[in-house]
Structure formats: C-alpha cells, structure tokens
C-alpha cells in the first residue's frame with residue numbers, strides 16, 4: 001500500500017485556523033459558543049435519548065483503488081455505531097480499569113442517508129472522479145463538484161487522497177451549516193476492510209474526526225501548545241492535560257507527556273489523542289457534555305431530518321417546545337434559536353423592562369442574531385412559527 005504513514009496526523013486545527021482567518025466574525029463568536037458547549041448545566045434539562053445522524057459519503061477517486069466499495073463504507077458506519085455508544089468490543093481490553101468510570105456512551109448513532117435533499121431514495125453514497133492533481137488543501141468541497149448535501153440535515157464525509165501525513169480533518173461546530181461543514185478522510189483510513197492500511201485500519205480516524213465535528217478538541221489542546229500555555233486545554237477536566245500527542249501504542253500508566261504526573265497518567269487511549277487505531281477506545285464524560293450541548297445547540301438541526309427513515313422525532317407539543325433552545329447563553333456576540341422539531345421563522349428580543357429591542361426573521365436554524373450592541377442584562381426572546389407564538393426563553397447578555 002502506498003501513501004500510508006506510521007503516525008496519525010489530523011488537519012482539523014489547521015483547517016479551523018484557516019476558517020477563523022477567513023471568517024473573523026466566527027472568531028469573535030468562538031468564546032460564546034465554547035462557553036455554551038462546556039457548560040454542564042445545559043444538557044441536564046431533557047432526558048437523553050440516542051440521536052441518529054444521517055451520513056452522506058462523497059467518494060472522490062483518482063483511480064479504481066480509491067473508489068472504495070459500499071461494503072468498506074458500511075464497515076465504517078458499524079465502527080461509529082459501536083464507538084459512539086461505548087459498545088466497541090475492544091473497550092474492556094484497551095481502556096484500563098482506572099479510566100473505565102470516566103468513559104461515556106455519547107448516545108449518538110449513524111445511518112447512511114436514505115433520502116437525498118430532494119426527498120428521493122439514495123444509498124447515501126455519491127461517487128465522483130477527480131483529476132490526478134486534485135487535493136484536499138483548497139476548497140475541495142467545491143472543486144470536486146461533490147457539493148455538501150444540506151449540512152444542517154446531513155453529516156457530510158468526503159473520502160479521497162489526503163495530503164501526505166494527514167489522515168483526516170473536520171470542522172468544529174463553529175462552522176455548522178456552512179458549505180465546508182463536515183469531514184474529509186483518506187481512503188486508506190476509512191472503514192475496516194478494502195483499502196485500509198494498518199495501523200489505521202479499525203475506522204478510528206472517522207471516530208476521531210466526528211468527535212471534532214461534535215465540538216471535541218485534541219487532548220493536548222491546540223497544536224503546538226505546551227503545558228501551561230492558555231491553548232493547552234480540551235475543556236474536559238476528566239482528560240488529564242498533556243504536553244503533546246501520544247503516538248503508536250503506549251503502555252498504561254504513562255506520565256511522559258502529562259502536565260501533572262498522576263497514578264493513572266495520561267488518557268492516551270481516548271479517541272481524541274493520536275495513538276494507533278487499536279490503542280484508542282473511549283470518549284470521556286466531560287467530552288459527552290460537549291457533544292450533547294452541540295446536539296442541543298449548533299447542530300440541533302440534524303434532529304429535524306428525514307435523511308434516515310429510522311430517525312425518531314418527537315411528536316407531542318411539549319416535546320416540540322422542549323426541543324427549542326436559545327444559545328449560547330450567556331452570550332456577548334449573538335444568539336441562535338435551535339428548533340429541531342418545529343419551524344421558527346421569527347424571533348423578538350425584549351429587554352427586562354419588556355421593551356422590544358430586536359426583531360429577526362430566521363431562514364435557517366444556524367442563523368445568528370447579533371446582540372453585541374445590546375446592554376448587559378437579562379433578555380427574553382419570543383419565537384414564532386408563521387406569526388403564531390411558540391415559546392419564550394430567557395438569556396443573559398454579558
């Protein structure tokens with residue numbers, strides 16, 4: 001097999017850096033969103049149920065080898081449905097007893113889309129031949145001709161020949177709903193059969209990249225951030241801070257890279273580290289806080305989809321109303337209305353004295369209402385579906 005590498009490399013940090021450079025407004029809003037995602041109080045309000053995410057795979061191939069089979073794609077979905085439910089068969093052997101209490105079932109499931117954006121039947125797989133000089137460095141999601149299916153309704157995955165040393169890349173929820181939203185993965189690292197190549201032949205690159213898609217950072221924080229620097233943080237207290245990535249297949253316990261040595265050492269077997277596929281086997285409870293908040297906020301629109309026939313939607317009125325949230329909260333820059341089960345197309349913001357201070361028409365669930373210029377304090381947002389009042393919610397402007 002050619003073009004395979006002995007060590008994991010992920011371009012998510014680099015892609016997000018480029019994204020924030022091109023979208024300074026998204027950078028301004030980053031702190032508000034992060035504070036929302038890491039807040040443990042946000043997810044407590046509704047009982048958790050397993051959420052099924054419709055997936056579309058765009059295979060961008062330069063030759064027959066890269067045009068991976070339907071069966072190889074199916075093998076990847078099977079891995080995801082184990083890893084995100086803590087049902088992976090290697091969990092007990094790979095995760096040391098000391099870390100098992102910190103391991104979480106993220107309650108996320110995945111299915112191949114059964115309906116395309118026009119409502120027509122589909123396998124959820126799209127195949128496109130690309131020229132030999134095609135690469136994933138630029139706007140591959142446009143240049144390939146395989147445009148994203150509505151990213152508010154589908155998880156888009158592009159497969160092809162990644163740059164040397166890069167196994168995959170993803171966009172964090174800051175980019176939710178944009179044309180680039182989703183992930184890209186090398187054809188040698190997707191699934192467990194066919195073109196996959198050891199030591200990345202157990203489908204964990206997609207598990208890792210989808211972790212990013214749901215808001216998770218690398219264990220060591222941003223690339224190049226050493227212990228003690230402000231970027232050396234994944235915002236999860238239960239994943240011990242480390243100086244840099246672990247590679248290969250370390251032996252537990254290991255303190256070579258921990259910022260504060262401890263009996264258990266580093267949680268290098270976490271899916272968000274850089275170890276080999278066979279050496280990673282868990283997400284943590286604090287990581288689940290982030291992924292659950294992502295589903296309650298910036299990616300709530302994935303719930304409102306007919307992309308999988310098996311998707312379970314709430315039907316009664318209280319379920320519909322409960323599904324609506326205003327986020328981030330508190331906020332400094334903007335608020336969005338997550339309304340997966342009922343269409344909200346108008347919102348009014350009132351101050352604590354009951355005065356209308358803003359009115360917004362909402363086209364997409366990912367629309368952002370600017371509140372930067374509002375005075376600090378408590379506000380109420382009233383939401384409407386075709387002029388019919390639906391729900392009132394409170395938020396804090398800081």
Ligand SMILES: [Zn+2]
Pocket residue numbers: 010011012208209212218
């Ligand atoms: Zn990564």
